[in-house]
Amino acid sequence: MTYIRSQFRHPNLPKNDLGYTTTDYEGAISTLCAGCGHDSISACIVEACYELSIAPHRIAKLSGIGCSSKTPTYFLGHSHGFNSVHGRMPSVATGANMANRDLLYMGVSGDGDTASIGMGQFVHVIRRNLNMVYIVMNNGCYGLTKGQDSATADEGSKSKKGTVNPFQAIDLAGLALELGATFVAQSFSGDKEQLIPLIKAAIEHPGFAFINVISPCVTFNNNPGSTKSYDYVREHMEATATTDFVPLKKEIKTNYEKGTGTDIKMHDGTFIRLEKLASSRDPYDRLAAMNALLISRSKNEILTGLLYIEPQSTDLHHTIQTSDRPLNSLEQYELCPGAMALADFNRGFR
Amino acid sequence: MLSKINDFVVRFANVNGTGSASANYLFAKAIFRMGIPVTPKNIFPSNIQGLPTWYEVRVSEKGYLGRRDGVDLMVSVNPQSMPDDVSSVKSGGYFLYDSTKKLHPELIRDDVKYIGVPLMEICLREFTDPRQRQLFKNIIYVGALSALLDIEFGVFEQLLVEQFKGKDKLIAPNLKSLKLGVQYIHDNYTYPLDLRLERRNLVGDKIMIDGNAACGLGAIYGGATVVAWYPITPSTSVAEAFEMYAEKMRIDPETGKKNYAIVQAEDELAAIGMVIGANWNGARSFTATSGPGLSLMNEFLGLAYFAEIPSVLIDVQRTGPSTGMPTRTQQSDILLAAYASHGDTKQVLLFPATPKECFEMTAGSFDLAEQLQTPIIMMSDLDLGMNDHMSDPFEWDDKREYNRGKVLNAEELEEIPRFGRYLDVDGDGIPYRTIPGTHPTKGSFFTRGTSRDENAAYTEDGTVYARNMDRLLKKWNTTKNIVPAPYLYQQKNNSPYGFIFFGTSTYSAEEAMDIMTRENLIFDAMRLKAFPFNKTVEDFINTHEKVFVIEQNRDGQMRTLLINELNANPQKLIPVLNYDGMPITAHTIISQVNKNLTPAKPLTYHQ
Numbered sequence: 001m002t003y004i005r006s007q008f009r010h011p012n013l014p015k016n017d018l019g020y021t022t023t024d025y026e027g028a029i030s031t032l033c034a035g036c037g038h039d040s041i042s043a044c045i046v047e048a049c050y051e052l053s054i055a056p057h058r059i060a061k062l063s064g065i066g067c068s069s070k071t072p073t074y075f076l077g078h079s080h081g082f083n084s085v086h087g088r089m090p091s092v093a094t095g096a097n098m099a100n101r102d103l104l105y106m107g108v109s110g111d112g113d114t115a116s117i118g119m120g121q122f123v124h125v126i127r128r129n130l131n132m133v134y135i136v137m138n139n140g141c142y143g144l145t146k147g148q149d150s151a152t153a154d155e156g157s158k159s160k161k162g163t164v165n166p167f168q169a170i171d172l173a174g175l176a177l178e179l180g181a182t183f184v185a186q187s188f189s190g191d192k193e194q195l196i197p198l199i200k201a202a203i204e205h206p207g208f209a210f211i212n213v214i215s216p217c218v219t220f221n222n223n224p225g226s227t228k229s230y231d232y233v234r235e236h237m238e239a240t241a242t243t244d245f246v247p248l249k250k251e252i253k254t255n256y257e258k259g260t261g262t263d264i265k266m267h268d269g270t271f272i273r274l275e276k277l278a279s280s281r282d283p284y285d286r287l288a289a290m291n292a293l294l295i296s297r298s299k300n301e302i303l304t305g306l307l308y309i310e311p312q313s314t315d316l317h318h319t320i321q322t323s324d325r326p327l328n329s330l331e332q333y334e335l336c337p338g339a340m341a342l343a344d345f346n347r348g349f350r
Numbered sequence: 351m352l353s354k355i356n357d358f359v360v361r362f363a364n365v366n367g368t369g370s371a372s373a374n375y376l377f378a379k380a381i382f383r384m385g386i387p388v389t390p391k392n393i394f395p396s397n398i399q400g401l402p403t404w405y406e407v408r409v410s411e412k413g414y415l416g417r418r419d420g421v422d423l424m425v426s427v428n429p430q431s432m433p434d435d436v437s438s439v440k441s442g443g444y445f446l447y448d449s450t451k452k453l454h455p456e457l458i459r460d461d462v463k464y465i466g467v468p469l470m471e472i473c474l475r476e477f478t479d480p481r482q483r484q485l486f487k488n489i490i491y492v493g494a495l496s497a498l499l500d501i502e503f504g505v506f507e508q509l510l511v512e513q514f515k516g517k518d519k520l521i522a523p524n525l526k527s528l529k530l531g532v533q534y535i536h537d538n539y540t541y542p543l544d545l546r547l548e549r550r551n552l553v554g555d556k557i558m559i560d561g562n563a564a565c566g567l568g569a570i571y572g573g574a575t576v577v578a579w580y581p582i583t584p585s586t587s588v589a590e591a592f593e594m595y596a597e598k599m600r601i602d603p604e605t606g607k608k609n610y611a612i613v614q615a616e617d618e619l620a621a622i623g624m625v626i627g628a629n630w631n632g633a634r635s636f637t638a639t640s641g642p643g644l645s646l647m648n649e650f651l652g653l654a655y656f657a658e659i660p661s662v663l664i665d666v667q668r669t670g671p672s673t674g675m676p677t678r679t680q681q682s683d684i685l686l687a688a689y690a691s692h693g694d695t696k697q698v699l700l701f702p703a704t705p706k707e708c709f710e711m712t713a714g715s716f717d718l719a720e721q722l723q724t725p726i727i728m729m730s731d732l733d734l735g736m737n738d739h740m741s742d743p744f745e746w747d748d749k750r751e752y753n754r755g756k757v758l759n760a761e762e763l764e765e766i767p768r769f770g771r772y773l774d775v776d777g778d779g780i781p782y783r784t785i786p787g788t789h790p791t792k793g794s795f796f797t798r799g800t801s802r803d804e805n806a807a808y809t810e811d812g813t814v815y816a817r818n819m820d821r822l823l824k825k826w827n828t829t830k831n832i833v834p835a836p837y838l839y840q841q842k843n844n845s846p847y848g849f850i851f852f853g854t855s856t857y858s859a860e861e862a863m864d865i866m867t868r869e870n871l872i873f874d875a876m877r878l879k880a881f882p883f884n885k886t887v888e889d890f891i892n893t894h895e896k897v898f899v900i901e902q903n904r905d906g907q908m909r910t911l912l913i914n915e916l917n918a919n920p921q922k923l924i925p926v927l928n929y930d931g932m933p934i935t936a937h938t939i940i941s942q943v944n945k946n947l948t949p950a951k952p953l954t955y956h957q
Binding site for chain 1: 559571615626627635744
């Protein structure tokens with residue numbers, strides 16, 4: 001980790017539509033290990049929120065416990081944050097979202113926090129299609145307790161101590177697809193070009209947007225034989241397509257050749273552009289996504305990119321028909337029926 | 351046998367799932383409508399259909415609303431439990447049974463009077479539909495009772511009209527069934543019995559409702575908008591009541607959308623997590639659970655205590671430990687709730703004793719939670735929550751304003767140089783908080799269960815940690831004068847002996863005191879309404895030689911709490927306990943108190 005951050009900022013840092021620079025989206029200095037994949041993901045979150053011109057105070061960042069769950073301190077310093085208890089971030093996010101549907105909920109979790117202790121809540125937050133971004137910083141090990149295998153560690157993967165993991169891995173992206181998640185993506189912390197547009201698309205998605213990001217643990221799981229090391233992931237990554245996110249009202253311009261891309265229209269008119277999409281891939285086809293994921297796994301490859309998106313996604317507020325106004329903004333006169341009504345109730349109880 | 355007017359216990363022995371509950375309720379409600387104090391209690395199995403279930407109705411001219419042992423009139427419609435039911439009748443009492451089948455000679459007691467009504471035979475004759483035959487059997491025995499006990503028939507007619515409003519065609523067969531019962535008694539027995547009812551004017555404007563419904567309505571009045579819960583007996587009906595009232599009172603007239611959100615969570619851990627998330631985000635939110643759920647919620651309750659997030663939890667206690675007796679009552683979560691979670695924690699508890707208090711305390715708990723920025727745990731129980739109780743009517747003052755506590759809005763944030771989430775600005779230990787999304791650059795902070803400084807920044811500095819823990823203790827001391835004060839039954843001490851009780855033990859404690867007063871045995875008494883205890887509680891203990899702590903658990907948990915928190919002399923605090931899963935009786939209290947008096951006073955409990 002670094003102890004000192006330079007206070008120098010370029011005086012002419014570019015500003016987004018709201019007049020904010022990327023500095024306004026940064027957090028405290030990271031205390032994670034130097035080179036930790038998680039810090040790269042934090043940087044991508046900063047970049048995505050900056051580029052989408054989301055006012056920082058309209059974002060609530062939530063996490064559980066673990067290295068990954070520490071990261072919300074290191075991004076979006078002007079946003080409210082909630083570092084909850086181990087594996088229970090989804091419930092806190094659910095309550096928060098029910099209270100105020102107008103904020104953006106950025107959830108960050110880890111493989112222990114999600115695939116073990118928090119599996120129950122993860123499964124149910126998907127089931128409810130809560131409107132939030134849920135990023136798993138997945139390094140296949142427990143960092144804070146010094147490197148034990150997690151439930152996402154691949155079978156046969158070797159730890160730093162040299163022990164081989166005998167258990168099969170839980171594939172979070174596959175699970176999310178199976179459970180009916182309405183947005184499922186997979187990426188690598190070292191692939192900023194892919195991850196930033198995916199986070200932007202996840203933010204725009206009206207429902208539960210899941211991104212499983214392989215994020216190597218430089219201290220405990222970056223050794224030869226590990227399937228979550230930088231080298232292994234780089235060698236075994238297979239991208240579904242190159243991803244770009246095109247905001248509303250902006251002219252679609254791209255570096256890619258025209259005619260090779262697929263534009264996915266988001267609910268608010270923005271687009272995710274998937275370039276060079278393999279002809280066999282259809283991002284609206286859940287079955288195909290599950291199939292592609294299984295084939296990749298059988299080849300020991302990590303399929304990345306946007307795996308699936310449900311274009312007709314409707315979130316929990318829509319399902320349970322809550323008020324369009326945030327519930328936390330309702331006034332006493334709208335909530336309390338008053339003495340007259342109570343007299344009626346009393347009559348009914350006699 | 352002495353004639354007993356308006357003073358007896360009727361017990362119905364039914365089979366679970368046969369529709370007896372509404373017939374029995376009709377019986378109890380009719381007595382209530384005749385202006386006579388009545389206490390119905392449902393004694394039911396943890397089962398949906400087929401097992402024995404009882405409904406006990408105590409009628410008391412004196413207004414005693416606690417449970418009383420001994421059955422004066424048993425209405426037996428369950429052959430399964432008949433031997434036990436016969437033996438539970440008091441000597442000289444009555445046993446009403448379905449005489450379609452002859453009673454087994456072994457079930458005949460010389461000291462019990464038998465009233466046979468061929469319920470099944472009448473049903474088979476009068477109804478063709480099998481479901482109706484089963485349902486109306488219950489109404490026929492209510493009809494028989496109305497003749498035997500002299501219940502005004504007009505009251506039943508009125509109740510049926512109210513009950514089946516909108517389903518008018520159900521009124522006629524119900525009335526017919528009632529009349530069949532009346533007719534059978536008329537033709538075969540001398541009635542009314544010496545055990546009977548006489549109209550009184552003792553009920554006034556009182557209402558009859560269960561505590562859980564009162565909590566649900568209280569939460570509506572208290573402004574709760576987010577409810578997260580997981581089904582568990584006996585708390586389920588709190589969330590269900592909230593939903594029922596919300597559907598009536600909380601639909602936006604313009605859009606038809608809901609001004610509330612109810613999430614049935616995947617477990618109690620998630621339920622309390624949602625409540626904490628919603629309150630953190632500025633909505634009033636609560637959950638309802640029972641012992642096993644409270645056990646699961648412990649970790650989150652520690653977070654809410656330490657991170658200072660308002661939250662409301664309604665614990666409808668049942669018989670523990672573990673799964674215990676899920677459909678029986680107890681006051682046995684006291685210590686678990688008071689110190690919920692690891693580390694140094696203390697939680698604010700409220701002890702409602704009546705439906706009115708369930709309503710008031712639930713509504714008020716949201717103010718308390720936001721004022722104190724901490725969880726508020728309502729300690730109801732199965733007896734209060736699931737049984738109908740006669741209660742003073744609910745009250746609401748339209749001038750009352752929600753107390754949202756120390757929350758800074760955007761303008762206020764603008765005015766202060768720096769916001770420190772955990773700064774003790776006012777010296778009362780209660781810091782200021784902000785709601786996410788309030789101000790573009792000020793007021794945001796990181797909520798965490800880890801140690802932090804006054805500005806909410808992570809720290810492992812022991813001095814800073816201890817300073818924060820001390821401030822939490824200061825807040826705790828502030829809390830003592832904010833929570834409801836105990837109720838004292840006397841202006842000044844009249845006796846060297848005192849009673850301390852709370853919650854549903856109140857009914858029988860008051861009855862015991864009344865009986866003992868008539869024996870010239872005067873006790874002072876105090877009813878606890880909240881934890882932490884304030885000075886009044888300490889003074890009460892200090893100024894009495896002996897204090898009997900009446901509660902419904904094995905280990906005297908409230909007594910332990912008093913000793914621990916007030917440094918009270920354990921020798922002085924005598925436990926009076928009941929923990930068989932049934933509500934405590936005045937008889938139990940009197941006999942346990944008596945054993946500890948020197949010299950013992952030969953007290954008699956008149957039934």
